[in-house]
Amino acid sequence: MKKRAQFDHVSLAFETPKGRLNVVEDVSYDINDGDFIAVIGPSGCGKTTMMSMLAGFQKPTTGKVLFDGAPVTGPGPERGVIFQEYGVFPWLTVKQNIAFGLKLKANRVPDSERDAICDHYLSLMGLADFANSYPKHLSGGMRQRLAIARAYAVKPQFLLMDEPFGALDAQTRANMQNLLLKVLAAEGKTVMLITHSVEEAIYLASRIVVVTARPAKIKEIIEVPFPYPRDESIEERPEFGELRSHIRQLVMDEYRAQQAQMRPASFSE
Numbered sequence: 001m002k003k004r005a006q007f008d009h010v011s012l013a014f015e016t017p018k019g020r021l022n023v024v025e026d027v028s029y030d031i032n033d034g035d036f037i038a039v040i041g042p043s044g045c046g047k048t049t050m051m052s053m054l055a056g057f058q059k060p061t062t063g064k065v066l067f068d069g070a071p072v073t074g075p076g077p078e079r080g081v082i083f084q085e086y087g088v089f090p091w092l093t094v095k096q097n098i099a100f101g102l103k104l105k106a107n108r109v110p111d112s113e114r115d116a117i118c119d120h121y122l123s124l125m126g127l128a129d130f131a132n133s134y135p136k137h138l139s140g141g142m143r144q145r146l147a148i149a150r151a152y153a154v155k156p157q158f159l160l161m162d163e164p165f166g167a168l169d170a171q172t173r174a175n176m177q178n179l180l181l182k183v184l185a186a187e188g189k190t191v192m193l194i195t196h197s198v199e200e201a202i203y204l205a206s207r208i209v210v211v212t213a214r215p216a217k218i219k220e221i222i223e224v225p226f227p228y229p230r231d232e233s234i235e236e237r238p239e240f241g242e243l244r245s246h247i248r249q250l251v252m253d254e255y256r257a258q259q260a261q262m263r264p265a266s267f268s269e
C-alpha cells in the first residue's frame, strides 16, 4: 500500500509568554493511500496542531512530516483543508466561492467546465437556491456546507477535515457524512478527519487514532472492521457498540487526565 503521509517522531512545542507549551509529542503513524483516518481526543489536546503540520501551516519542532515521501514545506493543492467555521470568502457569492478554487493556477479548469462543476456541488450541498447569495445571508450550517463544497470541487487527493460537521444539526450532519462516503467511493480519496464524535469516527473511518491529553501522543490506533460501502445499519451491529464503548473509555480517561492537569496544584490528589 502506497504511503501518502507520514508522521515520523513528530513533536511540536509553542513558545508562549508563560513558557514552552508541548502540544504534540513523539507522534509516529502512516496514512496510506485510500485510508480514512479519524483523530479523536480531548478538547485542546493538540489534534488541530497535528493536522496543521500535514496541511503545511505549522512546522514540527522535531521529527518529520512527509507527504508522498517529501517533507511538507507549505500548503499545496493536493491537500484540501476544511476547518470548522472557516473557509468562505464573505465578499464572494456562494457560487463564486465554489468557483474560486477552480480559477487558481493549481486547479484551473476551462470556463465551460467550471460552471458545471459549481452547479453540481451547489446541488449536492443543497445550496442551488442560494447560488447568488452572499455568505452573510446563509445560516451557519449552510456556510459550513459551502466550505465543504469548495473543498470537494477542486477534487484534492487528500482531504484534511477539522470537525467539519460539528456545527451542523443532527440530520444535516448525517446527510453530510453519507455524502462524504459517496464522494470518497466515487473519487477514491485519502482523508484525515478530526472529530469529537466517537460514532462519527467509527461510521466513517477505516482507522481511528486516539490521542492523549496534551501533549497529544498516540494512545491507540484502532482498525475499524466494517468494509465500505457503509450505511447506518452498521450502528446496529454488536461490534459497533463494543468499539464505541472501548473508544469512549479511552477518550474519557484522557479527558479526566486533562482535567487533572488543569486543576490548581493545591487541589491535586
Ligand SMILES: Nc1ncnc2c1ncn2[C@@H]1O[C@H](COP(=O)(O)OP(=O)(O)OP(=O)(O)O)[C@@H](O)[C@H]1O
Pocket: 014, 015, 016, 021, 023, 042, 043, 044, 045, 046, 047, 048, 049, 050, 214
Ligand atoms: N499558535 C499557537 N501558539 C500558542 N499556543 C497554541 C497555538 N496554537 C495552539 N495552541 C495551543 O495548543 C493547544 C492545542 O491546540 P489544538 O487546537 O491543536 O487542540 P485541539 O485538540 O485541536 O482542540 P479542539 O478539540 O478544542 O479543537 C491548545 O492549548 C492551544 O491553546
